Amino acid sequence: MGIHKTLAELKKGQIAVIESLSKSEFSMKLMEMGCIPGETICLEKIAPLGDPIAISVSGYMLSLRKAEASTVKVTFTI
Amino acid sequence: MASSPDLKKQKSFLRIALVGNPNSGKSTLFNALTGLNQNTGNFPGVTVDKKTGICNIYHPPSGKIIRTEIIDLPGTYSLNPKSADEQVAYDVLCKKDNPDYPDTTVIVADSSNLKRTLFLVSQIIDLKIPCLLALNMIDLLEDAGMEVDTEKLSLHLGIPVVSISAREKRGMEKIRQLISEKVFPPIKKFLETDISFTDQTQENIERYRKITAVLAECVSEKKEIPAEIFTKKLDRFLTHKFWGYTIFLVVLFVIFQSIFFLAAFPMDWIETLFIKVSLWGAENLPKGELSDLFINGILAGLSGIVVFVPQIAFLFLFIAILEDTGYMARVSFIMDRLMHKFGLNGKSVIPLISGVACAVPAIMSTRTISNLKERLITILITPLMSCSARLPVYTLLISLAVPAAKTFAFFNLQGLILMSLYLIGFLAALAAAFVMKFLLHTKEISYFIMELPIYRSPRWSSIGITIIDKVKVFLWDAGKVIVAVSIILWFLSSHAPGDRFEKIEKKYSSEISEEKENKIASEKLEASYAGILGKSIEPAIAPLGFDWKIGISLITSFAAREVFVGTMATIYSVGNADNTQSIRQKMSEEKNENGEKIYSAATCFSLMIFYAFAMQCMSTLAVVYRETKKWKWVFVQFFYMSAMAYVGSFVVYQLFK
Numbered sequence: 001m002g003i004h005k006t007l008a009e010l011k012k013g014q015i016a017v018i019e020s021l022s023k024s025e026f027s028m029k030l031m032e033m034g035c036i037p038g039e040t041i042c043l044e045k046i047a048p049l050g051d052p053i054a055i056s057v058s059g060y061m062l063s064l065r066k067a068e069a070s071t072v073k074v075t076f077t078i
Numbered sequence: 079m080a081s082s083p084d085l086k087k088q089k090s091f092l093r094i095a096l097v098g099n100p101n102s103g104k105s106t107l108f109n110a111l112t113g114l115n116q117n118t119g120n121f122p123g124v125t126v127d128k129k130t131g132i133c134n135i136y137h138p139p140s141g142k143i144i145r146t147e148i149i150d151l152p153g154t155y156s157l158n159p160k161s162a163d164e165q166v167a168y169d170v171l172c173k174k175d176n177p178d179y180p181d182t183t184v185i186v187a188d189s190s191n192l193k194r195t196l197f198l199v200s201q202i203i204d205l206k207i208p209c210l211l212a213l214n215m216i217d218l219l220e221d222a223g224m225e226v227d228t229e230k231l232s233l234h235l236g237i238p239v240v241s242i243s244a245r246e247k248r249g250m251e252k253i254r255q256l257i258s259e260k261v262f263p264p265i266k267k268f269l270e271t272d273i274s275f276t277d278q279t280q281e282n283i284e285r286y287r288k289i290t291a292v293l294a295e296c297v298s299e300k301k302e303i304p305a306e307i308f309t310k311k312l313d314r315f316l317t318h319k320f321w322g323y324t325i326f327l328v329v330l331f332v333i334f335q336s337i338f339f340l341a342a343f344p345m346d347w348i349e350t351l352f353i354k355v356s357l358w359g360a361e362n363l364p365k366g367e368l369s370d371l372f373i374n375g376i377l378a379g380l381s382g383i384v385v386f387v388p389q390i391a392f393l394f395l396f397i398a399i400l401e402d403t404g405y406m407a408r409v410s411f412i413m414d415r416l417m418h419k420f421g422l423n424g425k426s427v428i429p430l431i432s433g434v435a436c437a438v439p440a441i442m443s444t445r446t447i448s449n450l451k452e453r454l455i456t457i458l459i460t461p462l463m464s465c466s467a468r469l470p471v472y473t474l475l476i477s478l479a480v481p482a483a484k485t486f487a488f489f490n491l492q493g494l495i496l497m498s499l500y501l502i503g504f505l506a507a508l509a510a511a512f513v514m515k516f517l518l519h520t521k522e523i524s525y526f527i528m529e530l531p532i533y534r535s536p537r538w539s540s541i542g543i544t545i546i547d548k549v550k551v552f553l554w555d556a557g558k559v560i561v562a563v564s565i566i567l568w569f570l571s572s573h574a575p576g577d578r579f580e581k582i583e584k585k586y587s588s589e590i591s592e593e594k595e596n597k598i599a600s601e602k603l604e605a606s607y608a609g610i611l612g613k614s615i616e617p618a619i620a621p622l623g624f625d626w627k628i629g630i631s632l633i634t635s636f637a638a639r640e641v642f643v644g645t646m647a648t649i650y651s652v653g654n655a656d657n658t659q660s661i662r663q664k665m666s667e668e669k670n671e672n673g674e675k676i677y678s679a680a681t682c683f684s685l686m687i688f689y690a691f692a693m694q695c696m697s698t699l700a701v702v703y704r705e706t707k708k709w710k711w712v713f714v715q716f717f718y719m720s721a722m723a724y725v726g727s728f729v730v731y732q733l734f735k
Contacts, residue, residue, distance in 0.1 A: 021279070025160070026525040031282045032156040033527065034194050038283070048319035049415035054530055058193045059300065061309075061530035063411050065418070068525055 002077055007055070008069035010043040016076035017041075024071055034058030035072065092135075092146040093178070094257055097167055097202070098186035099195055100153030101404075101531040103214040105129075107186055107244040108150040109540050111254075116543070127152070127445070128166075137258040144258050149178055155194070157201045158278075161448060171207055182261040183209040184253070189226065189241070190218045190303055190532070196289045197282075200268040203235060208261045210238040212253055217243045222303040231296040236265040245537060309404075309532040316405065322412045329405075330431055333396045337389050337435040344388040352381035370572060371565070379564025382638050383557045383697070387549055389466075390439040393432050394548045395541065397443050400428070402536040406446065407528060414526055420508050421515025423452035423526070430456070430507065433463030434500070437698045441705055442548060451520040455511050457705060458715050461698050462507040464500045464690060467639040471689050472499055474643055477662055479682035495686075503690050506722065552701075559700035567637050571608040578605040603648050608633055622688065622724070623681035623731040625670070635694045642689070680734035684727040692723035 010016060018039045021027040034057045035041070044061060045054040054063040098104040108116070112131025129150040134143050151170060152163035159165040170178045185202060187195035192213075202209050213226060232239040238256055242249030269284060315321045356373045363369035400406040410424030417426050425447045432440035440460045447453035464472075476492050484491040582601045586594055603609055612629035619629055631645040643661065650664040668676045693699065693716045703712050 026527060028158060028278060028282075029155070029160060029525070029527055031279065032158070032197060033529070034197075034286070036283055036286045037279075039286075045313070045317060045411075047317065047411050047415060048322060049412070051415045051418075052411060052526055054411065058191070060191050060194065063407070063526070063528050063530050065414070065526045068527060 002075040004073060004075055006070045007041070007043075007072040007074050008053070008066040010074065010076070012043055012046055014076055015040060015042045016074035019073040019075050021073070022071040026068055027071060030064070030068070030072065033062055034060075035062070041074070092144055092182070092257065093149070093180045094146055095149045095151055095170055095178070095180035095183045096186055097151045097171065097183055097198070098153060098214075099155055099188060099191070099198065099529075101529060102153065102186045102188040102191075102195065103244050104153060104186040105150060106537055106540060107184075107212065107214060107242070107253075108148060109537075109543055110244045110247055110250060112148055114543065114546075116547075133254075135254045135258045146257060149180065154198065156198055157205070162450070163448065171202065172205060181208070182257060183207050184257070185209055185211045186214050187211060189213045189216050190306070192226075192293060192297065193286075193289055196293070197285055199235065199237075200285055200289065203237060203264040203268045206263045206267075208263045210240065210256055210261055211235065212249075213239065213241040214244055216241040216248070217246055218303055218305055221305070222301045224301055224303075225298045227296045231292070234292045234296065235268070237261075303532075305532045305534070312533055313408070313530075316408050317412055322408075326409060326412065329400075333393070334431065334434065336396065337392045337432065341388040341392050341435075345385050348385050348387070349381065352377060352384070371568065374572065375565040375568030376561060378568070379561040379637070380557075382564065383553065383561070386436055386438055386552070386697070389436050390442075390549055390552055391545050393435065393439040393443065394545050397428060397446070398541040398544045399536050401446065402534070402541060404531040404533045407530050410526075410528065411530065418526075420511040421452065421455050421518075422511055423447050423449055423456070426452065426456040429460050430463055430504075433460040433465060433507075436465050436467070437461040437463070437695065438552065438701050439548075441698065441701050442552065444705065449524055449526075451518055451524060454518065454520070454706065454711065455514045457702055458514060458711065458718075459507040459510045461693060461695065461715070461719065462503050462510060462691065464503040465639075465695075467695070468499075468689055470640045471642045472496055472686060474646070474662065474665075475682045475686050475689075478666055478677045479679045479686075499686060499690055502687075506691060510718070510722075559696060559703075563696040564637055567608075567634060569607070570611065571603060571606050571634060573607055574602070574605045575607070575610075599648055600650070603630065603645075621731070622727040623678070623684045623735070624688075625676060628681075628685065632688075632692075632694070635689075636696055638697070639689060639694050678734075680731050683734055684731035687730045688723045688727040690723075691719055691726050693719035 004019065005016070007016075007018075018035055018037050018041060020037055021030060021035065039057060041055045041057045043053060044056050045063075047053065047063075050066075052063050052065045053069055054061050055069075056062075096104050096108055108129065108131060111133045115133070116129060116131035131148045131150070133146045133148055135146050136142075137144050149170065151167040154164040154167045156164070157168050157172065159168040170176055170180070171183060173179065183202065185195070185199050187199070199209075199211055211231075213228065216226070219226065226241060228239045228241055238261065240249055240252050240256060242253055244250075269281070269288065316325060356377050359369065359373045359377070363372070397406075400409070406425065406428075409427060412424070413427050414424030417424055426444075428446075429440040429444045432443060437460050440463075441457050444453050444456045444460075447456060473496075476495050480491050480495065482490075482492060486494055579602055582598060582605060585601075586598055608630055609626075611633055612631075613626040615629045615632075616624075616626040619632070624632070627646075627649050630649065631642045634645045635642050646665065647661050650661060650668075665677050666675070670676055699712050699716065702715055703709065706712070
């Protein structure tokens, strides 16, 4: 069963599929860097102070702030 | 054909642009092709480094050597420009009337990140720009036992594809040969032309879908690359909540020690050399205006610049290592939350810490901050960190304010005050950043989307080139302004209206004493334009507890803060400025008309706060102009820091009086 969340709500180690990105100036940047709807990502790291986070996407590590991650909707299966 | 000789001439000159994602090894390829034959300038109107280099390529069919100019464009992920860096790359590639428009574009790809690179490649292909693809770092893939079918990839993309390793200098002949031959525009579009997309999102999704399909055919199944496994292991420590910060503190400590203490030796040598040259000049050059200008104006100014070179070299050595290995991205990752609260960026940490040595290289190092607003705030607040030029001023003033033996809760009081001054500077910097966060508005939205690259060993030759480059930039760009200001200050303090100087000479002409020369120098400074300026600002600085003599020192301090000590030595006719003991004694004995000490604790504390906050450094202002390209920010910085200094000193003086 798929559960809908935002990327910012994922826990460390969780794997999810990007569903959609809300329209914002950095959503284009995220897409260019491989965060495309349908892409599988994994939350690899959370910075010691809780923000930013790092995900693996398209075979590399990408770090972004939670504010940016909360605009990305994801689905993950238990 | 009348135009054929012209054509031939043009053919022996080629212009190549290197484009690619950040961390794709683009600069390594650039260095491998051009060596030291390179230049860094700025693209017109923006503070983006424009690196160009010359490479002579032999072209066997014609037997000619082709002089090739190579432009290293800023790293970009796409041709939809969002930052100044990306705009530059876009302008060069897409505007045919651009003077830098290349004959051929070489797209440099990180082979272990092909999917993301092909996004940029596909955009370039669809713009019909003549290009070829260089699959760099192919050694990383081979380490994992993976393969790329370059011929198949070339067929799919319709452009030449070559696999190289710029680091191991592999495939360099092949790439030179491809550059020397005429590269045609791509034979077909990457995306089918008959599809029209309703929005950019649809287009991006389609691009990635097609890229995935192409890669599935051309690249063997993805395996974990050894370097990636190593990176994951190392990251467990370097981004750990305890070890991450501990290791970062150790790294900072090493950098700090080096730029502060190791650099002190070559700095000493440079100072000694300049003293020797000026002593030689004073003895051997014919006495006169020109020699005086040379020794006390130009030479003094030059020495003020060259003395910074060791600190700059050391600082950029470390920054280049941090950047090159990939550690800098981790520093940003673990520090961003903290710095973001103050309107700064995780990468602001290094400039702030470097500012304790010297604000000039610190401000130059803010180029690693890609967000414009965060970079600007970092530039504006860095000079509040107490730099090494303030140290001699603090030392002199503290020794005047409190006796050496005094202790406070078992600690030496003098040491505590010195430490507080550094702390005050740091807190003031954070406070100023916090205020600016709300005051500054830029069009650019603040985001922090950054690749965490895999760890790699530093490329020493590249680092060497970077250091030489930064030192050159500093000597020429900041140097011009500093020498000009030094000459103005020299004129102000060595010239006086009317026959004031002659009268002083006459007054002492009959006197024969050891102190005669010093007394003349002191009276001349008082009579000079600088002296007049000092006296004219006395009403303004009196509420801070300063007299006109301090006023003169504030003016001469504009060349560099440590000049304060030398000016005090001249004013109080102490021949040898190195002899702080006697300067201190003279200053502590100084009384005003009412018989009160001029250098009371209140005045000393007030002066310390003034030197902690005031913008009294021409080198810094020059470099701020260079980095922001706007006089506006130079003035903003000068006025907000001066205002802080004035108010701070006023409060302190009125409290302690």
